[in-house]
Amino acid sequence: MMNTNKGNCLIGQSGGPTVAINASLCGVIEEALQDPNIQTIYGMVNGIEGFLEKNILNLSDLFQEKEKRQFLKTTPAMYLGSCRYKLPSFEENPKVYEEIFKDFQEMNIRYFFYIGGNDSMDTVWKLSQYAKKVSYPIQIIGIPKTIDNDLPYTDHTPGFGSAAKYVATSLLEIAHDSYIYDLPSVTIVEIMGRNAGWLTAASVLARTSYHNGPDFIYLPEVPFVTYEFLKDLRELQKVKKNIIVAVSEGIKNPEGNYIASQSVATHIDGFGHAQLSGVGKALEYMVQTALSCKVRSIELSVLQRSAMHNASRTDLDEAQRIGQEAVKAAQKGITGHMMVLTRESNNPYTLSVSTVPVEQVANQEKKVPREWINPAGNDVTQEMVDYLQPLIIGEVPVTYQDGLPKYCNISHLTQASFDPFL
Amino acid sequence: MMNTNKGNCLIGQSGGPTVAINASLCGVIEEALQDPNIQTIYGMVNGIEGFLEKNILNLSDLFQEKEKRQFLKTTPAMYLGSCRYKLPSFEENPKVYEEIFKDFQEMNIRYFFYIGGNDSMDTVWKLSQYAKKVSYPIQIIGIPKTIDNDLPYTDHTPGFGSAAKYVATSLLEIAHDSYIYDLPSVTIVEIMGRNAGWLTAASVLARTSYHNGPDFIYLPEVPFVTYEFLKDLRELQKVKKNIIVAVSEGIKNPEGNYIASQSVATHIDGFGHAQLSGVGKALEYMVQTALSCKVRSIELSVLQRSAMHNASRTDLDEAQRIGQEAVKAAQKGITGHMMVLTRESNNPYTLSVSTVPVEQVANQEKKVPREWINPAGNDVTQEMVDYLQPLIIGEVPVTYQDGLPKYCNISHLTQASFDPFL
Numbered sequence: 001m002m003n004t005n006k007g008n009c010l011i012g013q014s015g016g017p018t019v020a021i022n023a024s025l026c027g028v029i030e031e032a033l034q035d036p037n038i039q040t041i042y043g044m045v046n047g048i049e050g051f052l053e054k055n056i057l058n059l060s061d062l063f064q065e066k067e068k069r070q071f072l073k074t075t076p077a078m079y080l081g082s083c084r085y086k087l088p089s090f091e092e093n094p095k096v097y098e099e100i101f102k103d104f105q106e107m108n109i110r111y112f113f114y115i116g117g118n119d120s121m122d123t124v125w126k127l128s129q130y131a132k133k134v135s136y137p138i139q140i141i142g143i144p145k146t147i148d149n150d151l152p153y154t155d156h157t158p159g160f161g162s163a164a165k166y167v168a169t170s171l172l173e174i175a176h177d178s179y180i181y182d183l184p185s186v187t188i189v190e191i192m193g194r195n196a197g198w199l200t201a202a203s204v205l206a207r208t209s210y211h212n213g214p215d216f217i218y219l220p221e222v223p224f225v226t227y228e229f230l231k232d233l234r235e236l237q238k239v240k241k242n243i244i245v246a247v248s249e250g251i252k253n254p255e256g257n258y259i260a261s262q263s264v265a266t267h268i269d270g271f272g273h274a275q276l277s278g279v280g281k282a283l284e285y286m287v288q289t290a291l292s293c294k295v296r297s298i299e300l301s302v303l304q305r306s307a308m309h310n311a312s313r314t315d316l317d318e319a320q321r322i323g324q325e326a327v328k329a330a331q332k333g334i335t336g337h338m339m340v341l342t343r344e345s346n347n348p349y350t351l352s353v354s355t356v357p358v359e360q361v362a363n364q365e366k367k368v369p370r371e372w373i374n375p376a377g378n379d380v381t382q383e384m385v386d387y388l389q390p391l392i393i394g395e396v397p398v399t400y401q402d403g404l405p406k407y408c409n410i411s412h413l414t415q416a417s418f419d420p421f422l
Numbered sequence: 423m424m425n426t427n428k429g430n431c432l433i434g435q436s437g438g439p440t441v442a443i444n445a446s447l448c449g450v451i452e453e454a455l456q457d458p459n460i461q462t463i464y465g466m467v468n469g470i471e472g473f474l475e476k477n478i479l480n481l482s483d484l485f486q487e488k489e490k491r492q493f494l495k496t497t498p499a500m501y502l503g504s505c506r507y508k509l510p511s512f513e514e515n516p517k518v519y520e521e522i523f524k525d526f527q528e529m530n531i532r533y534f535f536y537i538g539g540n541d542s543m544d545t546v547w548k549l550s551q552y553a554k555k556v557s558y559p560i561q562i563i564g565i566p567k568t569i570d571n572d573l574p575y576t577d578h579t580p581g582f583g584s585a586a587k588y589v590a591t592s593l594l595e596i597a598h599d600s601y602i603y604d605l606p607s608v609t610i611v612e613i614m615g616r617n618a619g620w621l622t623a624a625s626v627l628a629r630t631s632y633h634n635g636p637d638f639i640y641l642p643e644v645p646f647v648t649y650e651f652l653k654d655l656r657e658l659q660k661v662k663k664n665i666i667v668a669v670s671e672g673i674k675n676p677e678g679n680y681i682a683s684q685s686v687a688t689h690i691d692g693f694g695h696a697q698l699s700g701v702g703k704a705l706e707y708m709v710q711t712a713l714s715c716k717v718r719s720i721e722l723s724v725l726q727r728s729a730m731h732n733a734s735r736t737d738l739d740e741a742q743r744i745g746q747e748a749v750k751a752a753q754k755g756i757t758g759h760m761m762v763l764t765r766e767s768n769n770p771y772t773l774s775v776s777t778v779p780v781e782q783v784a785n786q787e788k789k790v791p792r793e794w795i796n797p798a799g800n801d802v803t804q805e806m807v808d809y810l811q812p813l814i815i816g817e818v819p820v821t822y823q824d825g826l827p828k829y830c831n832i833s834h835l836t837q838a839s840f841d842p843f844l
Contacts, residue, residue, distance in 0.1 A: 208831075307595055403815045
């Protein structure tokens, strides 16, 4: 069934940033620009929340030139800004839906693309359900992105490969840094990933022929036993001076409590997720007390998702392609689906792109399979290495100006109005 | 007075790592390899402390090939490892000196190059004083490096430019990350620099035509007044949503106490320096309490000194050149001196290389002049920008293999013996 809707296209970004999310935006724009059924391409600033406030850009005008789209592709974070707004259910609040679809009608929106993670797919699902209910003709497609790599049905998520490359590169450089002193030391590197350990697992790629760092890798999929951890360190210290530990921010003890929460208060964000910080510091104090050697903790923080200067070319190219394919899927009449990547082979590494109904994805999490973690729960297996390796291949030629990377002008985000009385 | 000593050459690295310290090592090796007065080039592993344990590499053999020297130049941290050993005074412990010079004699060491910061220049000074005292014919030269840029007499120190580029790039990427949400937020970025604010000042280079982050910059040279800081934030919040603050790890309150120490215990290292961590966290809690908006703190940590993947080409080339010039200076009969860079002009940016007696440098710190900080003490001036700008220019072509930078094999550091019973 081909789609013959003619009209305008609306694109948004939501959730946390990655370095690949603008490449997907670039892909959608590129394909939509040459699509005869699509007239104007609009971007909502700050996701569906900004759309409700009529905060909209004309992307057809802004990215008519190929050169500008290239800059967009190599700009980190989110050109359109983000939101953490969770749509209420229709039963709870029908007004929001009526308002959104009234605007869709007025703007003649017939194509809706939303680039985001688990929570954003919830938005895609709800909007497509409502469109069906009120028989509004629109193609609504979700485009995955997240450094956490925790969406099901897709081999991996755009944004993950670059974050993985950043983590592995940083671990390699931290290793070079940590081996310089002839003193026993433990370096603990805290990596993002609340419930899924994919990104922490990527630290394994930092190992080379001349060093084995990180020596231990702890993922949130396996309960973290303090006694075992300290035993691991003590055993290795007998034969190795400088020990490097990669640990996910989300590790929990066998009772299910975050290790981080043992030292630092946790907060709850708008989606009910605990905001963590401090597992590195918590382990640092623990090791310092138990082993009396030099201990330091390093939190890789937001650079994991923003460091375009060390992005994976494979990742950016795939993110762009999945954006292009989303427009093609919409033209085939697909709606209420999320784009997915399927790995066809590992050597050579080849992918295909297809779609799955978004309700299968929304609010789901894909965790690391237990068999990709070693039996002791302190390392990953060769299968994990084989899975990760192709995703970090290739570098992205970033344009530099005056010694710094040159990125897209985001003045529509930096100058957004702010009411100090709110 | 030309030096006509024929003999061997010994090189060491000491203090904290930078991404440029191996480029200086590369420069010394290159020049020494073609010097008819120098026979074999030895490297001490783990500085003068490792030398006392006869931990020595033959660098003439290892770096005969140009290709290997190129890898060395683009390898972060310290190929020869480091130490934090402070030589006792001769009066205190003449034995150490006798031992070192006995080894020099046995190994026919006539050239000694030590690449390091303030504390390493103390070693250079003491050894050259002793050589004079016992009339041992040797040229002893200090080669500066430190990301802190706090050595006097030199326009800047090798290693600083790359750290500055990393700080500015990271701040730019953090800015892109922080502007995505339409919510008031404060992002606090903690930057290295205990007593001198040069590296924190480099965050100013992240500003572009479309954003002014970091909005405030706090250096340790000016007392930090909490009341003023919170007032600055409150004022700016009236007109700007996402505020970015760059802060040195070493800021102190007007009573002279570290802000960091208000929340986290400090430690004292072997040189009597307080080991700081936590000013970012301390300010995060402070702002959260006072302003009730989203606040986060980011500690750039050791990647500031290890991120070769974003090094400054200007910095690496200068580091190499200063290493080459050190060998030439030794051949001119200079000893007990440190190499210095003098800026000849800013536009075009040109430098000359010379030397100063090391006793003028040892244990000194060059701080940021008060007039390069704005009167309010929360920003830097245009003079500072003009000083910093040339130092971050140019990128370094790093070789990648399997998606990661390829660095020198440092198995002599990773496999160093370790006695678990010590």
